[in-house]
Amino acid sequence: MLETRNLDKSFGAIHVTRNVSLKLERGERRVILGPNGAGKTTLFNQLVGELIPDKGSVHLAGEDITALPVAARARRGLSRSYQKNTLFDGLTVEENLGLAAAVHTGNATMLRGDSLSKPEVREITSEVAEQVNLMPYLHAKVSEVSYGVRRQLEIGVALATRPLVLLMDEPTSGVGPEMSKGFHDLLNNLPRDLSIVIIEHDMDLAFDVADTITVLNFGEIVFDGLPEEARGSSLLKEIYLGSWEDA
Numbered sequence: 001m002l003e004t005r006n007l008d009k010s011f012g013a014i015h016v017t018r019n020v021s022l023k024l025e026r027g028e029r030r031v032i033l034g035p036n037g038a039g040k041t042t043l044f045n046q047l048v049g050e051l052i053p054d055k056g057s058v059h060l061a062g063e064d065i066t067a068l069p070v071a072a073r074a075r076r077g078l079s080r081s082y083q084k085n086t087l088f089d090g091l092t093v094e095e096n097l098g099l100a101a102a103v104h105t106g107n108a109t110m111l112r113g114d115s116l117s118k119p120e121v122r123e124i125t126s127e128v129a130e131q132v133n134l135m136p137y138l139h140a141k142v143s144e145v146s147y148g149v150r151r152q153l154e155i156g157v158a159l160a161t162r163p164l165v166l167l168m169d170e171p172t173s174g175v176g177p178e179m180s181k182g183f184h185d186l187l188n189n190l191p192r193d194l195s196i197v198i199i200e201h202d203m204d205l206a207f208d209v210a211d212t213i214t215v216l217n218f219g220e221i222v223f224d225g226l227p228e229e230a231r232g233s234s235l236l237k238e239i240y241l242g243s244w245e246d247a
């Protein structure tokens with residue numbers, strides 16, 4: 001579904017992505033782990049199109065998308081849930097979902113009410129609201145909901161574009177342990193044929209949700225395999241020092 005071949009990226013003298021080849025199958029949930037500065041976000045940015053690799057290529061559903069900008073990748077089904085806040089604070093949760101669905105379905109007009117009342121927009125909005133447990137908050141303004149609900153909405157906005165692949169950069173950062181646990185249930189609610197790549201620092205959560213794990217260290221893949229194999233890897237224990245033992 002999503003594949004990288006020999007991706008390479010440097011910032012001046014800093015070599016941040018080293019020969020990264022990954023293959024994500026349809027419906028696969030892959031967690032990217034790695035210490036601070038390992039190059040996780042830089043790799044992500046190359047997947048989503050915010051950075052162009054120096055070498056190598058990115059493929060989505062068999063098409064080479066390396067040269068495509070972010071919006072063109074999004075239209076082809078690659079959607080990113082942002083760590084930074086990209087929501088419209090003055091609008092309701094429902095309107096935020098609706099606007100993303102309207103853009104995706106080609107129904108975005110100058111008149112917001114017209115866009116949001118289109119049947120296909122309403123259908124996507126309510127389906128996504130169910131998937132990410134936002135039904136109780138639909139009519140609340142984004143400025144009034146909790147941080148955790150905003151994070152759920154960010155995932156909802158990404159899903160409203162009906163992606164083939166969903167990329168999430170630390171979806172639980174800054175939320176409490178309870179929300180983190182709820183996030184696992186939320187992932188289980190998502191369509192099983194949706195492929196997902198998640199950057200995650202919380203190893204409990206990573207092992208919980210991952211079908212496969214990729215570990216980056218100094219920009220290079222040092223592990224790519226099943227969570228149970230990752231647990232036994234002495235190299236990973238070394239990279240993560242004591243924290244690995246707690247996972």
Ligand SMILES: Nc1ncnc2c1ncn2[C@@H]1O[C@H](COP(=O)(O)OP(=O)(O)OP(=O)(O)O)[C@@H](O)[C@H]1O
Nearest residue numbers: 011012014016034035036037038039040041042043
């Ligand atoms: N635009 C840039 N210009 C120069 N150096 C950069 C740039 N972006 C990232 N870097 C450097 O690349 C390296 C990898 O950064 P990156 O943010 O990809 O790591 P990360 O694994 O996501 O880290 P963290 O877990 O702390 O978010 C770091 O040394 C960082 O300082």
